[in-house]
Amino acid sequence: MKRFLLVFLAAAVCAGQDRASSYTIAGTVTDSVSGQPSARVRVVLAPAERPTSELSSGITAGDGRFHFEVSKGKYQLRAERNGLPGQPYGAESIFSGFGIAIIAGPGQNTANIVFAVHPPSTISGIVLDEAGDPVENAIVQLMYVQVVAGRKSVSTLGWGRTNDLGEYRFSGLASGEYYIAVTGKPWYVSSPHSAPDDPASGSEIVRAAFVPAFYPNTADPRAAAPIEVKPGQDAVASFSLFTKPGFALTVECESCSGKQMRLDLISEGVSGTQAFHRTEYIRGRSVMPAISPGMYTVKISNQDMGTPLVATATADLTAADAEVVLTPQESARVSGQVTLQNADPRLLSRMFISLRSEDFRTPSFSREIAPDGTFQIPVSWPGRFRLWITGVPGVFASRVTSEDSAFQNGVLTIGDGTLVKLNVVASGGMGRVSGFVRRNDSPASGVLVVLASAALPADPGWYLGFKTDSDGSFDFKNVRPGDYRLFAVNNTELEYANPGAIRPYLEAAKPLLVEMNGVLDVDLELP
Incomplete structure (x- = not known):
């Protein structure tokens, strides 16, 4: 039987580029259980910063092959099948959002990728x-x-x-x-x-x-x-x-x-x-x-x-x-005023206030912040919630105060008809921590890098996790200023925001001080 090689040209990326400046992202889609090539899988190429978008795509034939020509950059691949959510390259399961970004450029071996797709x-x-x-x-x-x-x-x-x-x-x-x-x-x-x-x-x-x-x-x-x-x-x-x-x-x-x-x-x-x-x-x-x-x-x-x-x-x-x-x-309501510091006040109209369930078992609720900084969120399900600022990178809730007893230790306890008024200070000036993880002088891709506050607070916002890219790199772009510990582990399912789970790794972790608008470049060696 004649075999067809599917070639998917990422024209939107490569327009105006000559052949010398293009790089290959290619490989084979396989079944993670049998190891055999997988046909009729739609492979989607997307920029890493917009992983749900699409630059180019195509459907694999019987040999499972895919092939893209791209310019230098950072990309994600995802596999789509009938009736199933898209699976990122490097994900541990079809529900996992932790994939591995692919770095295309000089010296990067991205032409022989094995994209293992998990059967449902x-x-x-x-x-x-x-x-x-x-x-x-x-x-x-x-x-x-x-x-x-x-x-x-x-x-x-x-x-x-x-x-x-x-x-x-x-x-x-x-x-x-x-x-x-x-x-x-x-x-x-x-x-x-x-x-x-x-x-x-x-x-x-x-x-x-x-x-x-x-x-x-x-x-x-x-x-x-x-x-x-x-x-x-x-x-x-x-x-x-x-x-x-x-x-x-x-x-x-x-x-x-x-x-x-x-x-x-x-x-x-x-x-x-x-x-x-x-x-x-x-x-x-x-x-x-x-x-x-x-x-x-x-x-x-x-x-x-x-x-x-x-x-x-x-x-x-x-x-x-x-x-x-x-x-x-009427359902419970959380209202209040947001004051922005160390950032352009015009950003307020692009920001959201989100109430996220403390235990992830009840729904979360979110509303836009008005241009004058006011907000009001109806909450139709009782529970315990933490407040987050979303919508604008680099801005976080640095201080939240309230005279209501429903707000204690950073957690809102909401019951039927609860009315809570908050004063929120949203701050810019978040830092950045990036670097590479190596194992035996080779890039360690697909491992978990953890950046944890040295104080080990209860707030999960002080803990960050990153699955390293194909070249072993990691990049935490929005880090609250403070003292941290940085380490890498093979276990990508580690509860990295659980102080008890990460405590065994802290002794060997690297101490870091992230200052306002600070940028740190740190390399790690994985045993």
């Missing part, structure tokens, strides 16, 4: 009841363990429902560790007026409730264990749900007449996550039968496009039926 994995299974019958419409919650901003977290990746055979399936997954939770209710309590064991029950609420199950089929979320999924693996996790006498929860929504509100019933999940048991839509009052004994959070929120309304309450169903009355109110 799946998790599937069957949910049965204690009689061995399939449980239809059970809620299956999938949680993923990953390092986010230098800290390990467990966050919900998605939900699914079982079909009439009790089957569920999650596809397009990265390799790694997952937790799974299953909740549901017996089919005969879909209505409180019918049950197979007591057809004459009339209006009496049926008591049978499924006990929530966490992989590997335990009722205690603290005893849950992750399922390890390898690249390309079809993992199986099945569950058996057992019933026990449950209780009924009556929810009364004051001032909700005529308004459709979403009602969520939530309990403690794995590692601080939330396990969702029921989701309904109500207009004033709802009775939920057959709930497994336990402590729950009841949340209602409006579903229209008007003013966000929300209310939460705790329901104690450990020993008896319960009733909660909720009065929706």
Whole structure:
């Protein structure tokens, strides 16, 4: 069979360049499991500073080859496949954002790249009841363990429902560790007026409730264990749900007449996550039968496009039926004033205030800063948040003050209706730390460089991680002034913003003082 070599010319980069000033980025896309060339993969070339953009692209043939001619510079490659997120070159999995940038220029060997693409994995299974019958419409919650901003977290990746055979399936997954939770209710309590064991029950609420199950089929979320999924693996996790006498929860929504509100019933999940048991839509009052004994959070929120309304309450169903009355109110708001120093005041209109979840388990919220420096952020989900300045490189929140008790030690604790006013000083003058990592006199590409504040604070903004480029280089462009420790490790999954995780590396780390607008060039040797 005639073989075709796909040649993708990055014309936008090379226009006006003669052949002597062009460089080759070429190689083979392979399957990371089998090592065989991968066909029908779209390879995209992008500038490293805009990795989601595109300079040129093409689809590989049966030999997996790709070829670009580029000018001197720093680039990223990403592989795109049908129905899957783009995977950067050098990423550890299809969900990882840590790739390896490719440096094209004199003396750089970039013509024989092996771009290992990870095949997607799946998790599937069957949910049965204690009689061995399939449980239809059970809620299956999938949680993923990953390092986010230098800290390990467990966050919900998605939900699914079982079909009439009790089957569920999650596809397009990265390799790694997952937790799974299953909740549901017996089919005969879909209505409180019918049950197979007591057809004459009339209006009496049926008591049978499924006990929530966490992989590997335990009722205690603290005893849950992750399922390890390898690249390309079809993992199986099945569950058996057992019933026990449950209780009924009556929810009364004051001032909700005529308004459709979403009602969520939530309990403690794995590692601080939330396990969702029921989701309904109500207009004033709802009775939920057959709930497994336990402590729950009841949340209602409006579903229209008007003013966000929300209310939460705790329901104690450990020993008896319960009733909660909720009065929706406007969602919490964080407002305040930003003062800019050591930077052009006109930058304010390009900046954003972001509230990022302290544990990455609740949503984050962001709003533009007005030209006069004022801001207001509605927060529709309770949680603990840290404030960040985004939108303009080189500017950070150097000081945040408030008289509200909700703001303590740099963390905002937001509940329903919380109103917090902040004064924020945003400063320019961030520094830069760059250099090279070598191992045995050769560039060490794809290793993790960590820049950590010497004080080891709780704020993750004082910890930075960088996966070295193809020539072993690293470049931290926005560094808050202060004392730091710098080191490199092979483990790219290190929790680099966790003081306990990095402490063993600090003794051999290089001490650095980053001054305002300071620029440091530092080289590291990896053992």
